[in-house]
Structure formats: structure tokens, C-alpha cells
Amino acid sequence: MDFEHSDRVKDLLTRLRAFMNEHIYPSELEHYEFVNDYANLWKPWPKIEELKEKAKAQGLWNLFLPHEYGEYSPGLTNLEYAPLAEEMGRVPWSSEVFNCAAPDTGNMEVLAKFGTKAQKDRWLMPLLNGEIRSAYLMTEPQVASSDATNVETEIKADGEDYVINGRKWWISGIMDPRCKLLLLMGKTDPSAPRHQQQSTIIIPRETPGVNIVRNQKVFGSWHSPGGEAELRLENVRVPKSNLIMGEGKGFEIAQGRLGPGRIHHCMRSIGQAQRALEIMARRVENRVAFGKKLSDQSSIRQDVALSYCEIEQARLLTLKAAYMMDTVGNKVARDIIAAIKVIAPRMAQTVCDRAIQAHGGMGVSQDTPIAYFFSTNRFLRIADGPDEVHMSQLGKIKIKEYNELPA
Structure with missing residues (x-):
């Protein structure tokens, strides 16, 4: 490499x-x-x-x-x-x-x-062309949507149309007035094999029946202008030509969409951690407490050193994941994609936590971007699949792999 x-x-x-x-x-x-x-x-x-x-x-x-x-x-x-x-x-x-x-990047890749x-x-x-924005509708309030096969929203054929009914929540970007496109994952055939029940369909944002139930805050923030929202879909009617790939292809599409999206999040998390470390280093060099600079304190130096080590480790793992996606494909690289999705946001959250501590009260204020970085990466440990799901799948893959090796 x-x-x-x-x-x-x-x-x-x-x-x-x-x-x-x-x-x-x-x-x-x-x-x-x-x-x-x-x-x-x-x-x-x-x-x-x-x-x-x-x-x-x-x-x-x-x-x-x-x-x-x-x-x-x-x-x-x-x-x-x-x-x-x-x-x-x-x-x-x-x-x-x-x-x-995101979520435009993933939606563009799907299309x-x-x-x-x-x-x-x-x-x-x-x-x-950047003329419109979009949203992706997968997560639902009544089921554990980290397992995408659980989604219950109904996509039912009716003549030349599909009619959609269901609930979705944590839909990012839908409040932006520039959002014109929704990609929805729902079920066209609940009786089909587990991973062939779902389909992905295009819904123009202004289609009748797409109703906002409420807006949802993330750590007290509305995340304007895109926001997050809970939706109720009531007899939403779209033409059959809006289905992507065909019935039963939704899970395949979702997996193809999430692989690149996950690593993009990790790349951005590393950028946030790196910047938090740089801000922290400047702060401790210019702040005096108890008669000496914070940068002269051994514990502060250790925090800086550990943060540097952890950022470099995550960066190298991300680069390896990107390299494998390019050379052997997302499916073969799924183990390292899962690994970096767990590692990068946790690392960034930890580095930001140290930087906040070094700043004292200033660290939790709007005077630096560090508090925002911290909350973003805590949220990312749930977005695109929580840590536990990635670790469960990664553990399963590795147990099988290692048991196939000669004793």
C-alpha cells in the first residue's frame, strides 16, 4: 500500500x-x-x-x-x-x-x-449541479432500524402507481427548503426472503401525504437548515417508474449506499480531531495556571501525545479501508469499513473531550468549534449503524475467518 x-x-x-x-x-x-x-x-x-x-x-x-x-x-x-x-x-x-x-452524496451514488x-x-x-438537496428515509420509530430488514413502511402496488404508508424518523435534511428529493426504503413484499422484501423508491418532496410529525433536536440543536424530523407517510402515491432497480433490491441498494458514506464520515471525523488537537496545542501553550504554562504540565503533554497517536492510527486505518474499497471492492472490505466506523468517531470524541478539558469553560462554549465536533462524533456513533452492530458483524466475520485457518 x-x-x-x-x-x-x-x-x-x-x-x-x-x-x-x-x-x-x-x-x-x-x-x-x-x-x-x-x-x-x-x-x-x-x-x-x-x-x-x-x-x-x-x-x-x-x-x-x-x-x-x-x-x-x-x-x-x-x-x-x-x-x-x-x-x-x-x-x-x-x-x-x-x-x-451527506445525505446528498449517498443519494447521488445510488442514482x-x-x-x-x-x-x-x-x-x-x-x-x-448543486441545484437541489435531498433526504434518505430509512430509520423508523417503532422498530430497531439498525437492522434494515426490520423496516415496516409499506410500498404497495396499485395500478400504474405505488402507494406508500408508514412512519420514519431522524430524517436528515428534509427541512431545508432546497430539499426536493426523498429516497425511501420500505417493503414491497413482506413474504419474500428476508433480504428481498425491501425496495427503494423516489418520492418528490412535495408529494401529498408526506407529513412532518415533529422536528427532532440533536444535543439541543435543531441542525438548521436541514434538521432532523419524524415523518408520517399517508397514502403517498408515486408512479412505478420511481422504483429504483426493481422490487426486492432495497437492501442491496442500502448496503451499497452506506459503505462509502460510512468512510466519508470517518474521513471528516479525523479532520475534526486533527483540528481540535491543533486548537488544544495553541491553547495550552498560551494559558498559565498555578504559575506555569499548561503545556509544561506532564498530564497535558500526555493528552497531546495520546491524541496525536490515536489520530494517526485512525487515519492510517481509514486510508487502508479506502485502498481496499478501491482494490477489492466494498463487500470484501466490509470488515475494515466496520472497524473504522467504530474507531474514527470514538477517537474524535475522545480527542475532543481532552481538548475541551484543556480549555475549561471555554471548551463547552461557542468560542471554539470543539464542543460541536464532540457532539457530532457522539451522534456519529449511532448514525449509519451503531457501534454495537458494526462490532457484532465484525466479530462474526473474524471468528469465522480465524476458525478457517489451519490450527
Whole structure:
């Protein structure tokens, strides 16, 4: 494995860092104050579209889309995208500026990989152009949705249409007025084999019957403008042509969608941990307590050293996972994808916790981004499958693998 960046990636990384320094970091406070003002609830930050156009003009656009998607992709591998995603992760909202934000990224991959030409023309192209946003409807309140086969939302054929009924919650992005597309996972045939009961279908956001039950806060935040919400789907009618791939393909689509999404989250988590460590190092070097700098305290030095070690370990594991996804495919790489999905958010949460402690009261305030990084990574330990599910599957894989080895 060679993790040396190609000349193209070095160039992209240099230009991305310059863009972050010129446009993103100077806007952090303004963005924070806007999205946390209740008067602006569910309103996009006014400057976001301007920054998107600048990023697009500089070729810093859709960098996430894997090279195998041909004409729709800038041609990067997962390994090549990793340092770019890490850089964007240092300011979480910046991913949208480069059209690399979830849940749009996963939805674009689904449409690019599995969609018909008509579905791509209608939905993928506006997403690739950053003209609309989207949401993914899988998780349900009444079942343990970490096992996707549990979903109960009904997708029932009726003439030339499907009629959809059910409940969904923790639906990210649906409150954004730019959200025009919903991809829903539900059941078309509960009597089919377990992993062939589910299907994925396109629902235009304004379709009658898509009802918001309530908005959901994450650690006290509305996460405006996209938010999270609980939905009630009542006799939602869409044409059969909106089904993706065909009946019974929903679980396969979901697994294909979540693999890249999980590693993208991990890349961004590493960027947040790295930035938290840098902020911590500056703080302890310039803060005096009990007659000496915090950086002279052995416990502080140990916290910095451990954080560095843990970030490097997670970064290398993420790069290996990206390399394996590129070379042997997501299915073969599922063990290391599961491993990094457990490791990266935990690592980032731990590093941020140390950085918060070093800052004292300032660490839990809006004066640094560290508290936001901490809560984001705590949330990520549940999103895209909780730690326990990944560890259970990983343990099962490894027990089987090691028992097949010669004694």
C-alpha cells in the first residue's frame, strides 16, 4: 500500500486548503450565528450558494463521487478523496460548499449506480449541479432500524402507481427548503426472503401525504437548515417508474449506499480531531495556571501525545479501508469499513473531550468549534449503524475467518 498522494491530489489539496483559508474559516462565526438564530430556522445561510459557485468554478466540486461512475465523476479513487474529505471535515458545514455533503452524496451514488436514464436526468443531474438537496428515509420509530430488514413502511402496488404508508424518523435534511428529493426504503413484499422484501423508491418532496410529525433536536440543536424530523407517510402515491432497480433490491441498494458514506464520515471525523488537537496545542501553550504554562504540565503533554497517536492510527486505518474499497471492492472490505466506523468517531470524541478539558469553560462554549465536533462524533456513533452492530458483524466475520485457518 502506497499512501503517497498523487500529483493531482496534491494540487487539489493545495487549492482546497487555499479555498478554506480564504472563504471558509473567515466565515465560521457568521455561519454559526446565522444558523443558531431561531429567526433563521430552516433557512439556508445566504452566502452558501455564492461559495458553491466559487468552488465549482475552481474545480473543487463533486470530489466524492468514485471514479467508476464515469462521466459523472471527477475520477478520484476513495484513497485519493480521503485527504480532501479530511480537510473539509475541519469545518463540517463546508462539505456542502463543494457538493460533498451527506445525505446528498449517498443519494447521488445510488442514482449514479442504480438509476435509470430518466431517473438520472430528473434527479441526479440537479443534485450533481448543486441545484437541489435531498433526504434518505430509512430509520423508523417503532422498530430497531439498525437492522434494515426490520423496516415496516409499506410500498404497495396499485395500478400504474405505488402507494406508500408508514412512519420514519431522524430524517436528515428534509427541512431545508432546497430539499426536493426523498429516497425511501420500505417493503414491497413482506413474504419474500428476508433480504428481498425491501425496495427503494423516489418520492418528490412535495408529494401529498408526506407529513412532518415533529422536528427532532440533536444535543439541543435543531441542525438548521436541514434538521432532523419524524415523518408520517399517508397514502403517498408515486408512479412505478420511481422504483429504483426493481422490487426486492432495497437492501442491496442500502448496503451499497452506506459503505462509502460510512468512510466519508470517518474521513471528516479525523479532520475534526486533527483540528481540535491543533486548537488544544495553541491553547495550552498560551494559558498559565498555578504559575506555569499548561503545556509544561506532564498530564497535558500526555493528552497531546495520546491524541496525536490515536489520530494517526485512525487515519492510517481509514486510508487502508479506502485502498481496499478501491482494490477489492466494498463487500470484501466490509470488515475494515466496520472497524473504522467504530474507531474514527470514538477517537474524535475522545480527542475532543481532552481538548475541551484543556480549555475549561471555554471548551463547552461557542468560542471554539470543539464542543460541536464532540457532539457530532457522539451522534456519529449511532448514525449509519451503531457501534454495537458494526462490532457484532465484525466479530462474526473474524471468528469465522480465524476458525478457517489451519490450527
